[in-house]
Amino acid sequence: MLKLQHVSKHFDNKAVLDDISVEIGTGEIVSLLGPSGSGKTTLLNMILGLTKVDQGKILFHDQDLSRVPMKKRGFNIVFQDYALFPNLNAYENIVYGLRNKKGAASPQEVHEYIDFLELQPHLKKRIGELSGGQKQRVALARTLVTKPKILLLDEPLSALDGVIKESIKQRIKSIYGRADAGQRHVCGRIGHDLRHFR
Numbered sequence: 001m002l003k004l005q006h007v008s009k010h011f012d013n014k015a016v017l018d019d020i021s022v023e024i025g026t027g028e029i030v031s032l033l034g035p036s037g038s039g040k041t042t043l044l045n046m047i048l049g050l051t052k053v054d055q056g057k058i059l060f061h062d063q064d065l066s067r068v069p070m071k072k073r074g075f076n077i078v079f080q081d082y083a084l085f086p087n088l089n090a091y092e093n094i095v096y097g098l099r100n101k102k103g104a105a106s107p108q109e110v111h112e113y114i115d116f117l118e119l120q121p122h123l124k125k126r127i128g129e130l131s132g133g134q135k136q137r138v139a140l141a142r143t144l145v146t147k148p149k150i151l152l153l154d155e156p157l158s159a160l161d162g163v164i165k166e167s168i169k170q171r172i173k174s175i176y177g178r179a180d181a182g183q184r185h186v187c188g189r190i191g192h193d194l195r196h197f198r
């Protein structure tokens with residue numbers, strides 16, 4: 001269970017998020033809706049641990065996360081701008097986060113994700129040689145293989161077209177959208193692509 005209790009955030013003395021409270025249960029898939037600039041990315045970054053909470057609390061299974069650094073939270077995100085490493089090829093990007101990481105995907109599972117995301121033909125390409133949709137799938141693979149306890153998605157499917165978009169949604173739902181999902185959760189921000197998630 002993830003709980004946000006009266007969470008607020010200011011940038012330059014301007015309130016971006018004001019007194020947000022929400023509870024997200026195990027296996028629940030939640031979409032954040034709001035106009036551009038309303039603080040959706042900021043909220044995801046606060047859950048991830050990248051951005052500090054000014055007021056209020058974020059709790060995961062009743063543990064206050066305020067003193068838990070990002071690396072120890074066990075959550076992961078697909079960033080809106082992918083944040084891939086341009087000096088590494090697609091495969092190196094995908095497995096980058098696996099070094100010394102307990103509970104992450106096995107080599108066989110990594111290859112299942114690569115196949116499912118149709119990335120096999122692109123593994124040796126540098127990031128600059130990939131299309132927008134290919135980059136987005138690499139970013140998804142890189143995050144999914146770490147098997148995060150909470151999967152945060154910041155407009156993760158916006159560069160993808162119909163068939164693959166649908167199959168990725170179904171796959172994410174099958175991993176994360178169940179009460180027995182091994183205490184995994186997903187929080188997505190909606191953009192154009194998660195509105196049919198539920």
Ligand SMILES: Nc1ncnc2c1ncn2[C@@H]1O[C@H](COP(=O)(O)OP(=O)(O)OP(=O)(O)O)[C@@H](O)[C@H]1O
Nearest residue numbers: 011012016034035036037038039040041042043080
């Ligand atoms: N590090 C920062 N420093 C100052 N202001 C920031 C910072 N990060 C975000 N903001 C501001 O906070 C507000 C919310 O930004 P955020 O990116 O969370 O919105 P969003 O809802 O995700 O927007 P979009 O849908 O356009 O991606 C914006 O006005 C933005 O300029």
